Amino acid sequence: MTKTRVDLRDYVVISIWFGCNNDCCLCMLNGLRQSLPPIGFERFREILFEIRDQGRIRNLILSGAEVTTCDDLFQYVEFAVSLGWFEKIQIQTNGRRLADLNYLRELVARGVNEFFVSIHGTGSVHDNIVRRAGAYRETMQGLRNLAGLGGVNIISNTVMTEANYHDLENLMAVLSAERISEFHLWNFFPMRAGDRESLIVDLNRVVPLIPRLRAMLGPEIRPLVLKAFPHCLPVTEGVVFDSWFPVTVLPTAFWEEFGTSRFRECPHQHICLDKSCWGISGAYRARFGDEHQLLHPF
Numbered sequence: 001m002t003k004t005r006v007d008l009r010d011y012v013v014i015s016i017w018f019g020c021n022n023d024c025c026l027c028m029l030n031g032l033r034q035s036l037p038p039i040g041f042e043r044f045r046e047i048l049f050e051i052r053d054q055g056r057i058r059n060l061i062l063s064g065a066e067v068t069t070c071d072d073l074f075q076y077v078e079f080a081v082s083l084g085w086f087e088k089i090q091i092q093t094n095g096r097r098l099a100d101l102n103y104l105r106e107l108v109a110r111g112v113n114e115f116f117v118s119i120h121g122t123g124s125v126h127d128n129i130v131r132r133a134g135a136y137r138e139t140m141q142g143l144r145n146l147a148g149l150g151g152v153n154i155i156s157n158t159v160m161t162e163a164n165y166h167d168l169e170n171l172m173a174v175l176s177a178e179r180i181s182e183f184h185l186w187n188f189f190p191m192r193a194g195d196r197e198s199l200i201v202d203l204n205r206v207v208p209l210i211p212r213l214r215a216m217l218g219p220e221i222r223p224l225v226l227k228a229f230p231h232c233l234p235v236t237e238g239v240v241f242d243s244w245f246p247v248t249v250l251p252t253a254f255w256e257e258f259g260t261s262r263f264r265e266c267p268h269q270h271i272c273l274d275k276s277c278w279g280i281s282g283a284y285r286a287r288f289g290d291e292h293q294l295l296h297p298f
C-alpha cells in the first residue's frame with residue numbers, strides 16, 4: 001500500500017468519452033453528456049505526444065463520464081503505455097465494470113495501475129444517487145477484486161450531498177475495511193448558478209461530521225482528503241485539504257458550463273493567502289449566506 005499521497009500537480013486528466021452506465025444526480029456532466037464529443041484516438045495521440053515532449057507531467061488519468069463503458073479503452077491505455085513516459089495510468093470510474101474480474105485483469109495487464117473509484121453511500125443510498133439498482137453491489141465487488149489483485153493503487157471518491165450526509169459514517173466504516181490508500185471526499189458544487197435539487201450541505205453541519213468520519217477510517221496513515229471544502233475549516237489529524245485541479249482536457253462546452261458555477265465566493269478571498277482554496281460557490285452563498293464568521297483568512 002502506498003504511503004505517499006497522489007500529487008495531482010503531476011497528473012493530466014483526459015476525458016476520452018462521455019458514455020456512462022450510471023445516471024448520478026450529482027454528475028458534473030448532467031445535461032451536457034449527450035452533446036459532448038469523444039476525443040477521438042488521433043487527437044488523444046497528439047495530446048499525449050505533446051505531454052511527453054513537454055517533459056513535465058508524468059502521470060495520466062483517463063476519465064469520462066465512465067471510461068469503462070468505452071469499447072476502445074484498451075487501445076487508449078496501450079498507446080499511453082507504449083510511450084514509456086507515464087509512471088501512473090489511472091482510470092476514474094464508478095467501479096461497476098470492475099466487478100468483472102476478467103475485464104479488470106485485462107485492464108491491469110494492459111497497464112492501468114491506479115484506480116479512482118466513486119462510491120457515494122451504502123446500499124440503496126448509493127443506488128438512489130447513481131439512479132441504478134444494484135450499482136452498489138457491483139462497485140463494492142469491483143473494490144474487492146482490486147484488493148485481490150495487489151500492485152495497484154486504489155483511491156475512493158465520494159461526493160457529500162444532502163442525499164448521503166446521514167450515511168457517510170456508515171460508508172467510511174465500510175471503506176476502511178478495503179485496501180484503499182486514501183479516501184477523497186468532495187464538497188458538492190452544482191454546475192449551475194443555483195442548487196436546484198437542494199443537495200448542498202450547510203458547512204456548519206460539515207464541521208462536526210469530519211472528525212466522526214475520520215474516526216471511522218482507522219489509522220491516520222490513510223488520509224481523509226477534503227476536496228473543494230474551505231481550507232480554513234477546523235479539522236483533526238489524518239484529514240488533509242487538497243483542492244488542486246490537475247491539467248484537464250475536456251471539450252470547450254464543459255468549461256463554459258463550469259464558469260456558471262461561480263467558485264471563489266468567499267468574502268475573505270481577496271485578503272486570504274491561500275490561493276488554492278475554492279472558497280464557497282455562488283449556489284452555496286445564495287442558500288446559506290457568505291459564512292464570514294465561520295471562514296477565516298490565512
Ligand code: SF4
Pocket residue numbers: 230231232233266267268269272273274277278279280295296297298
Ligand atoms: S478564508 Fe476563504 S479563501 Fe481563505 S481558506 Fe477560508 S474559505 Fe478559503
